[in-house]
Amino acid sequence: MAFVVADIITAILIRAIGQLLQVADIKSLKSLGATTHLNVSENFPSGEIAALFYLWNPLTIITCLGYSTSPFENLVIVLSVYGACMRLMFLNLIATRLVPLATFGWVIASHLSLYPVILVIHYVLMETSFSFLFVTLPEAALVFLQAWRAAGTPNVKVAAVGTGIATIFHEVKPSSEKFIEVSFTPSKATGKVLASKPPNQGNERCTVQYHASAKVGHDIEEGLSRHGFHITRLNTYTLEPIQHVDQTILQQALSASAVAVASPSTVGAWVDLLPEPHTWEGSVACFGETTASVARKLGLTNVYHPSTPGLHGRVDTIFDALRVHHHLSNV
Template identity: 55%
Template sequence: MAFSSSLGPFLPPSGTFRAHPTRRLQAGAPGRLAASSPPPPDVVVTRERGKNAKLIAALEKHNIHSLELPLIKHVEGPDTDRLSDVLRNDKFDWITITSPEAAAVFLQGWKAAGSPKVRVAVVGEGTARVFDEVSQSDDQSLEVAFSPSKAMGKVLASELPRSNENRCKVLYPASAKAGHEIQDGLSERGFDVMRLNTYTTVPVEDVEPLTLNLAISAPVVAVASPSALRAWLNLVSKVDNWNNSVACIGETTASAAKKLGLESIYYPTTPGLEGWVESILEALRVYRQPKEAPKC
């Protein structure tokens, strides 16, 4: 469900919690936390390590306790090594980039290819920001020239301008786990699309018991991709009746949550950090509302 601003203000306890890997369950007391353990978190933030700081800082402004638990990590894809050769030897009307990680991997290959002149279409403000330093440089060999009206891949596929009436070539560097809606949508419109799977995601498998116990106790888990969502469900698969809320960064991840059978789902109509924070706050407001007494 999308968030709503109609509910009253939420006033949770102050402070932010971050997991400390060195802490363990208290010896001799299985299942009980040591006296020095921090309070339970309000929300679990799950992006890969090093990419949760902005969300944590935004939640701190609302006095939300955050537990950082990276659920996925990015690794090279089968076409990583091909990217620079393709950019060096071929010309494209558009490069379509749909995530910050895809942007970072593309920039590495683009620089290795000698920084050829390219025109880029991006999905989302976070993705666009990865290109800021390069696109604002003096040589202007990389131009961020298009962003769709809504930060979704299928909208990009429907709105990308044709710069050539005869043949318009598009390079789509993507995660190996990304769907096919962009390449299929563009192909249906007559674009010539080359997809390169330049990276992929794998779940983080080593989670210490204390951190996992705290994460499961949180009323909200925040996820930014279907891969992170699947990794979370795998972690909690051995827990009976886990039914807390999921706050998704956007509609794509929320749709995946619905397909996986989750019910308490919150997401913004426009993907991005601000809307994501509002969705988390909405989930917490609903969680904190007084529960109705059972009817006799």
């Protein structure tokens, strides 16, 4: 019985979400002057159709009969989405009281299953206003774009480390009103320079949303905090070393003149694979200054990195590592 009740409540919430989105659609059409489309939007029962589709979906019926916990997972996820939609639609006291509803639903959903964790990005984007989004790695930029589209493509001002990351945002096709503005790039494409020479906001209070890997340190946050920035960090992804490497491929890598590494975590994974790191004589071509610093701390000696970050600098670094290695081998 409890499974049936959970599915019915979920369907009711889906219907309510559909009605909220319908109201938002009508407001958008009126603001754009597209009155000829109002009748279609007003008369199309999207919420009812979605609710009926959920209730009579064979998968819904099967999971209910099989006593799966999926109905409860669906309920708290939809409850969380409902609370977030209410907060966006109505900025009054009633809606404000529903903000904990979105948070409560998300917390319970993330306890029942891992996948709803990604929803935290959407909710932070919808609930909080930030002066800047700081992005220092391409992976963080790609994850953010997924959440940005899911949150309704709000206007965002970005500080990107390097032209490569800025290009990812520039390639996003802007709509007529909502877009991503890359308004700041540091003089040198490193997180260290961004933290030491951030955007100048004068005397205004500047709030920053910083997207990073779970493995990235806190140097950037500490540097920005010293300049008066208020930081909200979101660990939107992580990197994990593979558990098994084919021995044939590993032997080929160990015998290579040089290896190219793109991040500090990659250096750490490579050192873990070396039988004797301090006696390995290969060269390491690092794609950034921070990666090179970590490589030296881990005991690697022949370490190289580009003076100017970018694709051409990385290619030159690989050639430099190969050239020096061959020179030392012939001495």
